[in-house]
Structures are given as C-alpha cells and as structure tokens.
Amino acid sequence: DTGVSQDPRHKITKRGQNVTFRCDPISEHNRLYWYRQTLGQGPEFLTYFQNEAQLEKSRLLSDRFSAERPKGSFSTLEIQRTEQGDSAMYLCASSSTEGSNQPQHFGDGTRLSIL
C-alpha cells in the first residue's frame, strides 16, 4: 500500500495562469475524490469519480475547474485563469467500493499559491 500520491506538492503561479495537479490513488481503489482546504477550515468537497465516471461536482467547482480520470486510475484537476481566491491546499482522496462506508485515504495535497 503506497498511499495516495499527489504532484506537485507546491505550486506558485501568477494570477491568470492555468495549473494542473495530478493524483495517483491507492491502486485497488476505484473511488477518487478532490477536496479543497483553506487555512483554519476542514476540507471542502469539489468532485468525485467512480472508476472513470465523474459522478458528482460541487457548486464550488466553477467553470474554470475541470477534473478528469481518463482510464479510471490517476486523475488530474485543472484550474484555468487562476484567481487569488484559488489559493488553497488541494487534497485528493481515494476509497474502495468493497462493502459500504469505506474510509477515504488522503494524499499530502498540492498547495497552490496565486501571486
């Protein structure tokens, strides 16, 4: 069990630029989630996939955000035309579908800073 891996760990970019983050879930997990966390807050749900299907998107996920999981393995989260308010920690989590109510295992996150 190598855990959930996220890349990069940190990203600093200028306002208006596009950024893309990658998440590699635990290999046997077919559910994958993206959350955003700001200082002093708990993680906020953005979107989730079961295999390659994106089944739900939060209203927090504006048109500038897009997520993919093309082969049901790794996932990417892209933010276009970044804004100051996008500065946050972006967390990825994965879980199994065997049985019900399986725990979500989180990666270390990608910290995004918008200059």
Next chain:
Amino acid sequence: QQPVQSPQAVILREGEDAVINCSSSKALYSVHWYRQKHGEAPVFLMILLKGGEQKGHEKISASFNEKKQQSSLYLTASQLSYSGTYFCGTESASNSGYALNFGKGTSLLVTP
C-alpha cells in the same frame, strides 16, 4: 450544511483525557473522524455508522447518537502524538454521493 465541532481548541497535559464533539442538523448515515497534523494529510481514525457499527484501526473510541445526530470522539490517556487538528466528516442524504461534509476542526495540543 457543515457539521459543528466543539470545542474549537483544547490543551491537555500528557495522560489527560479529552472529548471532541460533532453535531449536525441533518439526518446522518455515518460520521468519519480524521486527524491532521500541520502540513500533512488528514489521517483516517474511525467511521461510525447508523445502527451502531464502528470501523477503525487505532485505539480511539467514539460514539454516535443517531437521535441527536451527534458524535463524540474520546481520547484517553493522551500522548504527545495525539496533537493535531481533528475533523469530523459527515455523510447524509443531502451530501453529494459519497462525499464527506467536514467541520471546521478541533485543535488539540498535548503538552509534556
């Protein structure tokens, strides 16, 4: 709607006990507890399910009152390693699929 956690922060001496509470205005299917240390990923502690089942892998106990939609996490004989921010995440009919709705967290500091 975000669950409410209390207290916001607590400071303990090593060996003391603490209780962290999580309450929701929604009917809950389950409550998930995580601990996060600064700059690290949230780490799964426990799931409490409607009907009383618990799933966890650490020596931590918790309860889930389905009538009140409240959960409590019990940390006994605290150790320095227990320091961190504790989050409850709730799953209810109004959630998006299997997504969790997290509280703002309870900061716990255990001192020698």
